[in-house]
Amino acid sequence: EDQVTQSPEALRLQEGESSSLNCSYTVSGLRGLFWYRQDPGKGPEFLFTLYSAGEEKEKERLKATLTKKESFLHITAPKPEDSATYLCAVQGGNYGGSQGNLIFGKGTKLSVKP
Amino acid sequence: GAGVSQSPSNKVTEKGKDVELRCDPISGHTALYWYRQSLGQGLEFLIYFQGNSAPDKSGLPSDRFSAERTGGSVSTLTIQRTQQEDSAVYLCASSLYHGGEQYFGPGTRLTVT
Numbered sequence: 001e002d003q004v005t006q007s008p009e010a011l012r013l014q015e016g017e018s019s020s021l022n023c024s025y026t027v028s029g030l031r032g033l034f035w036y037r038q039d040p041g042k043g044p045e046f047l048f049t050l051y052s053a054g055e056e057k058e059k060e061r062l063k064a065t066l067t068k069k070e071s072f073l074h075i076t077a078p079k080p081e082d083s084a085t086y087l088c089a090v091q092g093g094n095y096g097g098s099q100g101n102l103i104f105g106k107g108t109k110l111s112v113k114p
Numbered sequence: 115g116a117g118v119s120q121s122p123s124n125k126v127t128e129k130g131k132d133v134e135l136r137c138d139p140i141s142g143h144t145a146l147y148w149y150r151q152s153l154g155q156g157l158e159f160l161i162y163f164q165g166n167s168a169p170d171k172s173g174l175p176s177d178r179f180s181a182e183r184t185g186g187s188v189s190t191l192t193i194q195r196t197q198q199e200d201s202a203v204y205l206c207a208s209s210l211y212h213g214g215e216q217y218f219g220p221g222t223r224l225t226v227t
Contacts, residue, residue: 004156031213032213042220042221043205044157044205045218049215087157101159101162101170102157102216104149104157
């Protein structure tokens with residue numbers, strides 16, 4: 001069964017303290033791995049899509065990387081406005097009859113203190 | 115440009131009543147998805163539409179849940195005879211094509227009393 005596990009569940013950082021969030025996955029035929037940011041009371045906001053092991057993408061202080069078993073979201077010198085829940089999702093190619101549907105992890109709640 | 119919109123933003127209903135939730139996807143997006151997000155849980159896939167048809171209804175939790183999409187655009191999710199366990203945030207997303215990046219609406223928070 002396809003599965004996504006995110007760790008840690010919660011992470012508290014001081015402003016400027018770099019760290020990484022982990023997304024481990026099991027999927028039959030990975031078609032894509034997605035990162036989203038979700039602020040309280042809002043819908044998830046798309047950040048990145050990664051398609052193959054070794055791929056990296058960057059946006060401001062965020063960098064996402066992908067291996068065959070996991071993805072990392074690296075946050076460099078975070079600011080308080082980076083506080084949010086970060087969600088990881090995988091898209092499998094052989095998930096029953098549901099090719100293309102996303103399977104989400106439970107997220108990592110990031111808090112950045114000034 | 116306009117993003118995905120959902121209405122109402124909040125809905126409080128009594129147990130046993132029917133509710134309808136609405137989603138307006140991004141113009142031109144052919145695929146539309148419904149998810150449910152309960153406290154402490156991840157996003158749970160409910161159903162997706164390609165155009166007006168629903169190839170995958172596998173995530174609907176019971177036959178009290180149904181959804182339709184008309185004109186390849188607006189979608190409604192209907193929950194009949196609501197139960198307290200239906201309380202959650204219902205999120206809609208759309209993508210240019212099935213399998214592409216999904217863009218989410220703000221959600222409808224449903225509370226069943």
